Each structure stands twice: as structure tokens, then as C-alpha cells.
Amino acid sequence: QKEVEQNSGPLSVPEGAIASLNCTYSDRGSQSFFWYRQYSGKSPELIMSIYSNGDKEDGRFTAQLNKASQYVSLLIRDSQPSDSATYLCAGQGSGNTGKLIFGQGTTLQVKP
Amino acid sequence: DAGITQSPRYKITETGRQVTLMCHQTWSHSYMFWYRQDLGHGLRLIYYSAAADITDKGEVPDGYVVSRSKTENFPLTLESATRSQTSVYFCASSARDRGTDTQYFGPGTRLTVL
Numbered sequence A: 001q002k003e004v005e006q007n008s009g010p011l012s013v014p015e016g017a018i019a020s021l022n023c024t025y026s027d028r029g030s031q032s033f034f035w036y037r038q039y040s041g042k043s044p045e046l047i048m049s050i051y052s053n054g055d056k057e058d059g060r061f062t063a064q065l066n067k068a069s070q071y072v073s074l075l076i077r078d079s080q081p082s083d084s085a086t087y088l089c090a091g092q093g094s095g096n097t098g099k100l101i102f103g104q105g106t107t108l109q110v111k112p
Numbered sequence B: 001d002a003g004i005t006q007s008p009r010y011k012i013t014e015t016g017r018q019v020t021l022m023c024h025q026t027w028s029h030s031y032m033f034w035y036r037q038d039l040g041h042g043l044r045l046i047y048y049s050a051a052a053d054i055t056d057k058g059e060v061p062d063g064y065v066v067s068r069s070k071t072e073n074f075p076l077t078l079e080s081a082t083r084s085q086t087s088v089y090f091c092a093s094s095a096r097d098r099g100t101d102t103q104y105f106g107p108g109t110r111l112t113v114l
Helices: none
Strands: A004-006 A011-014 A018-025 A033-038 A044-049 A054-059 A059-066 A071-078 A085-092 A100-102 A108-111 B004-007 B010-013 B019-025 B032-036 B044-050 B055-056 B062-064 B076-078 B087-094 B102-103 B110-113
Touching: A004 A085, A011 A018, A011 B076, A018 A033, A018 A108, A033 B010, A033 B019, A033 B102, A044 A054, A044 A071, A044 B102, A059 A108, A071 A085, A100 B019, A100 B062, B019 B087, B032 B110, B044 B062
Parallel strands: A011 A108, B010 B110
Antiparallel strands: A004 A018, A018 A071, A033 A044, A033 A085, A054 A059, A059 A071, A085 A100, A085 A108, B004 B019, B019 B076, B032 B044, B032 B087, B044 B055, B062 B076, B087 B102, B087 B110
């Protein structure tokens, strides 16, 4: 069973701090990884995708990928209360199917 | 640009009834997906489709039927609804044929089976 695992949290950080969200995956064949944000009662929305080892930055968000360690992370700098949501990590499934394998999500709470 | 839409947004039905959830996308994406999301289970894939007339089972297909006669539509039917099918259902699409597995989600349908 190919899996993507996340700590469900909640992860609580003060406003202005760096939030670090982590994800591990079991399928070494996965090449693409995605972070989605899901507000309560809403649908998941894409924050970032990452395909290569290393860091990828977009505004306050940085995604990190380490394929050797099978580890993906998302850093949120200068966290805001509006960042409070559940963050879903997803990895491309192997076998050329187009499917993504989702983790169960980490709930982030940013306290003012 | 409507993107991806789902209807109805909310549905209450009774055990044993047939229910169809609609999904429509305007991007001409080749791939479409149906997920259900329940507390404690995250997103679980029900069915997916690589193109019109091509569908395949996901993780939890039992009790569901899909069809895809047109690229833009991917309806999900619960043939005989059960209480365990009470959930939030999300449709998603991706342009995998254009080189990306990024999935874009519709707003969801909250289904309650009494």
C-alpha cells in the first residue's frame, strides 16, 4: 500500500512565526508532490507543487523535497491567522495513472 | 471562467434511493476524479477517468457508478444510497495529457443519507 503520511496535529504557532509542515511518502517512484490548503467546509486548493530535490519558494511559502529521505515539507513564513487551515500533502502515484495519493492532512492553527 | 462546478451542493436523501452527483469542468482537462472525504479518513478516491469513455476504480468504488460520455462531465451515481455514504464528495480534474498531475477541485457536494 503506497502511502503519504502526515502528522494530523493540530500544529499551533503564534502569529508571525514560521510554521513547518512535514510529510513522508513510501513510493520511491513518485516524482511530483503537491501541497493543498483546505479551509473548514471548503475544497482543497493548490498552494505549491514541487518536482525536484531542493527548495521552491513562492511568497511566504517554501516547499522542500528530499527524494533520498522520501520527505516533503512546507514552510510558511510570517504565519497569519488566515493561514489556519488543514494542509494536505499529495504525491503522484506511480504507474502512470494520473492519481495522487493524499495524506490525511495537518491542521494548522495560527494564534494572534 | 467557471472552472469546475458540482451540483447539487447539498443533498439529503433516504436509504435505498438512487442519487446522482454532477461534475462539470470547462478546462477540457482529460482526467477527472471523484473523492469522498470523511473525518478520520482524509480524501479517498472513488473513481477516476482518463478520458471520455475511459473510467477506472479507485480505492472505495463499491456502491458507486460513474460514466463519462463527454470530456467535460463526470457524474457519480449512488445506485442505492446507504448511511455509510454520508460524506462530502469532491470532484477534481487535471490536465495530465498536457504534462501536469496537478488536480483542481470543485466546491464539493455534502450528501446526507438518512
